[in-house]
Amino acid sequence: MTCLAIPISAGGVTAACGRIDSAAAAGAELLELRTDYLKELGTESVKKLLEYAKSTGLPIIVTCRDKAQGGAGDRPLELRTGILLEAIKAGADFVDCEYENFLAGDTQRKLTKAIAENKKTRLILSAHDFTGPFADLTKLYDDIKAASSQAIPKLVYTPGHINDCFEAFDLLHNTTGDVIVLCMGRAGLISRILAKKLGGFLTFASLDEGSSTAPGQITAEQMKKLYRWDYIDTETELFGVIGNPVAHSLSPALFNACFGERDINGLYLPLLVEGQKSRFNQFMDNIIARSWLGFGGFSVTIPHKAHALDYANAAGEFVEPLAVDIGVVNTLKVGIGPRISGYNTDYAGARDALCAALKIDKHGLHSKTCAVMGAGGAARAVVAGLVDVGAEVTVYNRTVAKAQALSEEFKCRYAPLEALNQMDAQVVINCTSIGMYPDVDATPVPAECLKADMTVFDTVYNPAETLLLKQAAKAGAKTISGIEMFVRQAMAQYKLFIGTDTGEPPEKIMRKTILSCLSQENGV
Numbered sequence: 001m002t003c004l005a006i007p008i009s010a011g012g013v014t015a016a017c018g019r020i021d022s023a024a025a026a027g028a029e030l031l032e033l034r035t036d037y038l039k040e041l042g043t044e045s046v047k048k049l050l051e052y053a054k055s056t057g058l059p060i061i062v063t064c065r066d067k068a069q070g071g072a073g074d075r076p077l078e079l080r081t082g083i084l085l086e087a088i089k090a091g092a093d094f095v096d097c098e099y100e101n102f103l104a105g106d107t108q109r110k111l112t113k114a115i116a117e118n119k120k121t122r123l124i125l126s127a128h129d130f131t132g133p134f135a136d137l138t139k140l141y142d143d144i145k146a147a148s149s150q151a152i153p154k155l156v157y158t159p160g161h162i163n164d165c166f167e168a169f170d171l172l173h174n175t176t177g178d179v180i181v182l183c184m185g186r187a188g189l190i191s192r193i194l195a196k197k198l199g200g201f202l203t204f205a206s207l208d209e210g211s212s213t214a215p216g217q218i219t220a221e222q223m224k225k226l227y228r229w230d231y232i233d234t235e236t237e238l239f240g241v242i243g244n245p246v247a248h249s250l251s252p253a254l255f256n257a258c259f260g261e262r263d264i265n266g267l268y269l270p271l272l273v274e275g276q277k278s279r280f281n282q283f284m285d286n287i288i289a290r291s292w293l294g295f296g297g298f299s300v301t302i303p304h305k306a307h308a309l310d311y312a313n314a315a316g317e318f319v320e321p322l323a324v325d326i327g328v329v330n331t332l333k334v335g336i337g338p339r340i341s342g343y344n345t346d347y348a349g350a351r352d353a354l355c356a357a358l359k360i361d362k363h364g365l366h367s368k369t370c371a372v373m374g375a376g377g378a379a380r381a382v383v384a385g386l387v388d389v390g391a392e393v394t395v396y397n398r399t400v401a402k403a404q405a406l407s408e409e410f411k412c413r414y415a416p417l418e419a420l421n422q423m424d425a426q427v428v429i430n431c432t433s434i435g436m437y438p439d440v441d442a443t444p445v446p447a448e449c450l451k452a453d454m455t456v457f458d459t460v461y462n463p464a465e466t467l468l469l470k471q472a473a474k475a476g477a478k479t480i481s482g483i484e485m486f487v488r489q490a491m492a493q494y495k496l497f498i499g500t501d502t503g504e505p506p507e508k509i510m511r512k513t514i515l516s517c518l519s520q521e522n523g524v
């Protein structure tokens with residue numbers, strides 16, 4: 001069982017006791033008393049703190065971290081060792097000593113003797129690298145086990161890239177017995193969450209945003225509510241969004257809420273893949289080489305959508321033909337083998353949103369006159385989906401050459417944005433970023449161009465009701481929010497990832513989650 005450990009870091013005993021209560025209430029499964037944070041560090045204060053922490057009934061680690069390995073104060077080794085010896089005597093479940101310091105002076109002799117006399121306590125021997133990965137992670141693990149076969153090795157390093165996390169996963173996968181392997185920083189985030197699936201002894205999560213004790217530590221609340229901590233086990237199927245940036249993606253909240261609603265043993269992660277195609281390919285190769293990680297599929301976003309298409313083409317199971325025409329995939333499904341299939345759910349999401357609002361099926365779009373503003377990625381998907389069913393499309397774009405190129409590719413018309421006041425369209429679709437938060441007072445279409453017999457669709461989903469949609473509603477037009485497209489492309493992804501054995505995708509929970517995330521993001 002992997003424990004969710006909350007570090008207690010406070011300058012005084014009273015404040016630390018308050019944080020112990022809060023950590024227990026927040027669902028801590030283990031407490032780490034970071035005594036190095038105490039301003040007046042001494043054996044008496046540590047004993048008091050330990051007694052208080054023991055009253056929670058939770059297992060306790062006592063740590064007095066060396067400043068050289070991320071500790072809060074610059075204390076001599078003798079004092080730090082003395083604190084650990086006192087903690088052992090006072091019945092701490094675990095004491096954490098840096099492996100390097102364990103080997104220094106007579107620390108090893110003293111700690112080994114104290115633990116032999118107080119068998120309740122186990123030793124954690126830790127190593128931290130705040131600058132990069134260890135030179136040889138497996139050797140370090142072996143060295144620690146050789147120094148103390150009973151100790152729990154704790155190896156924490158800083159990956160330069162998410163691809164550096166895989167050696168941590170390999171170590172967790174290949175070792176039996178208790179071990180802690182975590183990666184710090186934003187590239188290491190997934191290692192903190194996956195510790196439970198991979199059987200690590202513990203992971204750390206902070207009590208609140210301001211009290212993390214290492215880079216990249218997320219809060220216990222995020223771990224439990226957003227990343228489904230209580231439901232992760234060795235069988236949990238993994239999914240995630242590959243992109244850069246991904247920190248603000250709504251997809252983890254959306255899919256994890258769906259898994260909760262449907263009681264599905266799944267977990268959806270933000271997968272920050274920095275760099276370009278070679279980094280993306282390495283990431284995918286790492287995943288494919290480790291079927292035991294249990295990844296079932298990925299959403300793919302900027303800048304990797306075209307890389308994903310190439311990867312799916314090369315890994316060759318199936319690539320949706322329209323995704324090939326569009327030139328990007330936003331969904332990869334991991335099949336048996338494992339082989340990879342590629343899909344584009346953006347065009348289907350946009351088309352489904354339009355059809356639902358007009359109460360028609362996709363063939364009902366045949367011959368409809370559509371004005372599409374924009375010639376970027378979203379416009380490509382929308383135009384491809386519309387032309388595919390025979391709609392009459394005109395592309396309007398600020399950079400006319402891009403509109404021309406898009407229209408030549410998909411056999412439709414084009415015009416500059418300025419020509420919008422002469423447009424004669426039944427359906428108007430904004431695929432530019434104009435009007436997106438925080439520029440909520442901007443609109444791509446002059447209000448006087450909007451007519452009551454139009455259907456106006458804004459793919460921008462933040463805010464849910466853009467100025468364009470407000471003005472269209474005022475003109476009496478039918479309006480469609482970008483949220484509809486977002487939800488419908490996510491529903492299509494959900495079907496690819498999960499299938500429909502457990503029912504149709506939970507649309508209501510998707511909508512509710514997106515609206516709640518957007519209102520938090522915009523401080524509404």
Ligand code: NAP
Pocket residue numbers: 346349373374375376377378379397398399402431432433434436459460461462482483485486487489
């Ligand atoms: P993109 O590839 O960067 O394209 C941006 C487009 O917006 C280009 O056509 C660009 O014109 C135009 N543009 C940007 N700023 C402009 C300005 N100030 N004046 C005139 N034109 C401007 O971006 P994308 O991926 O297509 O995304 C565009 C929007 O679609 C985003 O805002 C996003 O909210 C929305 N979207 C929604 C969903 C959904 O599920 N609802 C999915 C994908 C995207 P130039 O060519 O002249 O630069």
